[in-house]
Structures are given as C-alpha cells and as structure tokens.
Amino acid sequence: MSAPVVSIIMGSQSDWATMRHASLALETLGVAHETRIVSAHRTPQRLYDFARGAKERGIKVIIAGAGGAAHLPGMTASMTPLPVFGVPVESKALSGQDSLLSIVQMPAGIPVGTLAIGRAGAVNAALLAAAVLALGDDELAKRLDHWRESQTNMVALSPSDEEN
Numbered sequence: 409m410s411a412p413v414v415s416i417i418m419g420s421q422s423d424w425a426t427m428r429h430a431s432l433a434l435e436t437l438g439v440a441h442e443t444r445i446v447s448a449h450r451t452p453q454r455l456y457d458f459a460r461g462a463k464e465r466g467i468k469v470i471i472a473g474a475g476g477a478a479h480l481p482g483m484t485a486s487m488t489p490l491p492v493f494g495v496p497v498e499s500k501a502l503s504g505q506d507s508l509l510s511i512v513q514m515p516a517g518i519p520v521g522t523l524a525i526g527r528a529g530a531v532n533a534a535l536l537a538a539a540v541l542a543l544g545d546d547e548l549a550k551r552l553d554h555w556r557e558s559q560t561n562m563v564a565l566s567p568s569d570e571e572n
C-alpha cells in the first residue's frame with residue numbers, strides 16, 4: 409500500500425461507526441489513507457502533533473469527524489494549511505445538530521468544509537477529498553467518473569416493493 413494522502417481523524421472510537429464509511433469510500437476509489445483517533449479535548453497534544461506534522465508526512469487532505477461540541481475539525485484547520493473537511497457525527501443528545509453547528513460556524517479566516525450529519529457526510533467527505541486529489545491525478549479522476557457512472561446506473565426507473 410502506498411503512503412497515505414488522506415487522513416481520516418475522529419474524536420473518539422465511538423465515531424468510527426460513522427467515519428468507517430469515509431474509509432470504505434476511499435478504499436473503493438483506491439485512495440491511500442490512514443485512520444486515527446485524535447481528540448481535541450482528551451488528547452490535545454496528539455492533535456497538535458498530528459496537525460502540525462500532517463503536511464510534512466505527505467497528507468494532502470484531512471477528513472475530521474466529531475460529535476457534540478465538535479471542535480476537532482476547526483482546531484485541526486487552525487494548525488495546518490491542508491484542506492479540512494468536517495463530518496458532524498450524530499450525537500445522542502441533539503441528533504448531531506450540535507456537531508453540525510459547531511463545525512459549520514467557523515468564523516471567517518479558518519475554513520472547514522462541512523458535510524452532512526452522519527454517514528452521508530462521511531461518504532461525501534471522502535468523495536470530495538478524492539475530487540480534490542483527482543485534479544492532479546488523471547487515473548483517480550477516471551475512477552471517480554466510473555464510480556459516479558455506476559451510481560447512476562444503479563438507479564431503477566420505477567420503484568419496487570422490495571426494501572432497500
């Protein structure tokens with residue numbers, strides 16, 4: 409496996425059920441990536457070391473998932489020039505609305521590209537990361553086109569009684 413170009417980080421083991429969908433999508437597209445637990449409040453030094461070192465290690469895009477008072481994506485973005493995509497993880501108390509607002513409402517100056525709450529956001533973060541990388545990688549661009557084509561082909565013309 410080649411060196412990772414995307415890093416998927418998450419605030420807790422409990423975020424993996426959501427963030428694994430980003431990993432699966434990148435795997436399908438053949439994008440080398442790593443997965444790490446990095447908590448902004450439980451492991452602040454790990455966060456600092458990760459964010460400061462990511463670019464030098466060859467990472468090109470960071471996907472950061474967190475729930476609740478979700479400061480991981482914003483804190484990460486503040487310490488690296490790399491693009492950061494934030495995935496709001498669905499929280500128990502507020503169904504992820506807290507996560508969404510924490511991540512999306514970055515004050516001007518430090519951007520975090522914010523995706524939808526939960527699995528959809530995790531998958532789309534991976535697709536966005538792949539699209540960014542595809543700008544400089546024709547083979548990946550072809551794989552991404554193919555992925556989208558397959559998705560289109562899977563949509564039936566009429567609905568059936570069978571459950572999805």
Ligand code: RP5
Pocket residue numbers: 418419420421422423447473474475476497
């Ligand atoms: C955040 O707190 C994590 O991103 C997670 O979504 C949430 C709950 O974490 P756990 O208490 O399950 O470890 O830091």
